[in-house]
Amino acid sequence: MYGWIWRHLPGPLFLRIIQAVVLVAGIVALLMFVVFPWAEPKLPFNNVTTE
Amino acid sequence: MPAQGMPRPPRPRPVDPPTEVIPRVEDDYDDEYYDDDEYYDGEDDKPAPPPDSFARKAVRGFGEALITMGLVVLLFVVYEVYVTDLLSAEKQQEATAALDSEWGSNVVTPPPSDPNRQTKLNLIEGKAFAKMYIPVFGNDWKFSVVEGTTDKHLEIGPGHYKDTAQPGEPGNFSIAGHRVGKGAPFNDLDLLQSCNAIVVQTQTQWFVYRVLPMRNEVAGWASDPKSKQPACAGVAPLSTTLGDAYAKTVGQEIVAPTQGEVIAPIPHQVNATVPPDKQARLLTLTTCHPRFSDKQRLIVHAIETKSYPVADGFVPPEMTEG
Numbered sequence: 001m002y003g004w005i006w007r008h009l010p011g012p013l014f015l016r017i018i019q020a021v022v023l024v025a026g027i028v029a030l031l032m033f034v035v036f037p038w039a040e041p042k043l044p045f046n047n048v049t050t051e
Numbered sequence: 052m053p054a055q056g057m058p059r060p061p062r063p064r065p066v067d068p069p070t071e072v073i074p075r076v077e078d079d080y081d082d083e084y085y086d087d088d089e090y091y092d093g094e095d096d097k098p099a100p101p102p103d104s105f106a107r108k109a110v111r112g113f114g115e116a117l118i119t120m121g122l123v124v125l126l127f128v129v130y131e132v133y134v135t136d137l138l139s140a141e142k143q144q145e146a147t148a149a150l151d152s153e154w155g156s157n158v159v160t161p162p163p164s165d166p167n168r169q170t171k172l173n174l175i176e177g178k179a180f181a182k183m184y185i186p187v188f189g190n191d192w193k194f195s196v197v198e199g200t201t202d203k204h205l206e207i208g209p210g211h212y213k214d215t216a217q218p219g220e221p222g223n224f225s226i227a228g229h230r231v232g233k234g235a236p237f238n239d240l241d242l243l244q245s246c247n248a249i250v251v252q253t254q255t256q257w258f259v260y261r262v263l264p265m266r267n268e269v270a271g272w273a274s275d276p277k278s279k280q281p282a283c284a285g286v287a288p289l290s291t292t293l294g295d296a297y298a299k300t301v302g303q304e305i306v307a308p309t310q311g312e313v314i315a316p317i318p319h320q321v322n323a324t325v326p327p328d329k330q331a332r333l334l335t336l337t338t339c340h341p342r343f344s345d346k347q348r349l350i351v352h353a354i355e356t357k358s359y360p361v362a363d364g365f366v367p368p369e370m371t372e373g
Contacts, residue, residue, distance in 0.1 A: 001115045031123065036130045041202050045131065047345040048237070048338045049200045049212070049227040050311045 131232045135206075139234040142207040146179040147195040154254045172217050172253060174198040181218055183209060183226070184250040187243070187373030194236045196251075200227045209236050209336075212314055218251045219258045219358055221330040225314035230338040230349070237338035240349055245302045246283040248369040249334060249353050255361050259369045260334040260353035261286045263302040282372065285356035293331055296320050300333070304350045305340055313337065313350045331355075 005023075009016040040046070174180050179195035186192075200210040209228035216222030228237035243249075245268055249260045261282070264272050269288040272278050278287070289297030299319040306313055314335050317323045332355035340349035359367050 001112055001119075003111075028126065031126055032130055032134055036127055036134075039127075040131070044345050045343060046229060046231060046233070046339060047308065048205065048229055048348070049210075050306070050308060050313055050337055050348050050350075 133232075135232040136234055139206050139208070139229075139232075143195060143234055146197060146207050147182075150179040150182070150195050174211070174213075174217070176213070177204055177207070179208065180211070180253065182252045184252070184370060185243070185247070186250065186370050187247045188239060189373070194228075194234070196226055205229055206233050208234060215314055215335075216316065216332075218253055218334075219256060219332060219355060221327045221332050222316040223314055223318065223333045223335050224251075225335040225337065227337045230340070231343055237336060237349075238342075240336060240338050240351055241303070241340075243303070243351055246277070246280065246286050248282070248372055249336075250367060250369055251334070252361065257359040257361060257367050258355055259357040259359075259367060261356050262351060262353045263300065264288050265302040266304070269301060286354065289331060289354070293329075296323055296325060297331065300331075300352050302352060304352075306348050306350055308345065308348055310348070313348075313352075318352060 006016065006020070009019050011019070172180055176199040177197055179197045181196045182193060183196050184193050194208045196209045196211055197204050197207045198211050198213065200212050204210040205227060209226045212225040212227065215225040218224050228240075229235055230237050230240065243262050245262050245264045247262045249262070251258045251260065263286065264278075268275060268277075269290065272288050272291070277283060289300050296317050300317070304313070312319050312321045314337065315321045315323075316327075316330055317325060318333070318335065334353040334355070336351040336353075338349050339345045340347040357367070357369070359365065
């Protein structure tokens with residue numbers, strides 16, 4: 001998977017490195033600001049109220 | 052691999068005497084070949100294509116997926132413990148700013164002369180209405196308390212259980228707060244000792260609550276030298292001062308998440324019919340327990356010992372404790 005992505009990035013090496021960094025940053029941002037906030041209430045870690 | 056298996060069959064040959072000479076020749080032949088750089092280059096490239104079989108791809112993909120999932124889980128821990136702190140800090144700041152401007156702009160109605168007859172606060176869900184301080188946690192421990200205890204409210208800061216008493220009222224002023232992440236206001240709640248002050252400030256009044264004696268201190272409280280300390284003035288096991296209805300109300304307890312009775316006007320006595328004027332003025336804090344889990348709830352009960360009217364430049368002496 002990672003190898004496949006790397007092979008499909010266009011341009012010379014330094015451009016590929018920049019693209020890879022941007023990709024990783026984008027995925028981390030997506031997780032941090034969309035996926036995790038959505039998933040967190042569904043997980044049994046942080047309920048603080050009594051019923 | 053089948054490619055490797057092919058050259059093996061010739062091995063039995065040495066059994067045949069005349070062929071004994073031949074392996075030597077092969078050795079020399081091989082050495083010459085391996086010294087040749089070009090031959091090496093070809094050798095490096097060639098084995099690559101056949102091993103990229105479907106099985107190899109599948110195994111590699113599976114391994115990469117596992118590594119990726121591990122990274123995502125690690126990232127989630129970072130999110131939960133650090134990133135939510137940053138997001139909540141901003142919300143808490145906004146709520147505090149809104150509260151400050153509200154308190155600053157309104158004409159402060161002087162607190163009623165009889166503290167028992169204070170006016171009710173107008174609580175709006177999601178809006179901060181009071182500030183909370185725990186001096187033993189340090190000067191920087193202060194949070195604006197919002198109305199409501201849904202996830203959204205608790206992201207902003209500690210949340211007041213709707214329908215429980217207001218600060219200073221008879222009954223049980225109950226607050227929930229996160230223990231891990233989201234500002235973690237109640238991270239150290241387990242460290243509170245009996246008689247530690249919890250100060251709540253509204254627009255017009257300061258209320259000083261003190262943590263009740265712990266379960267193991269209740270029996271020997273009267274003879275405990277601690278009870279003579281000035282900080283413990285007004286603090287005594289509730290069962291001795293207010294009767295058996297309060298027997299289960301001690302400084303700290305750990306309960307199941309379903310035990311909502313800890314925030315009842317008289318904790319653990321949901322059906323008790325004690326008139327409000329006979330009820331103690333309690334403060335109850337709830338958070339998750341143990342840390343990083345929601346299996347149980349950590350509960351801290353405190354009782355109001357003092358109140359002061361808000362005045363310019365006045366800070367309750369209890370604020371410098373700790």
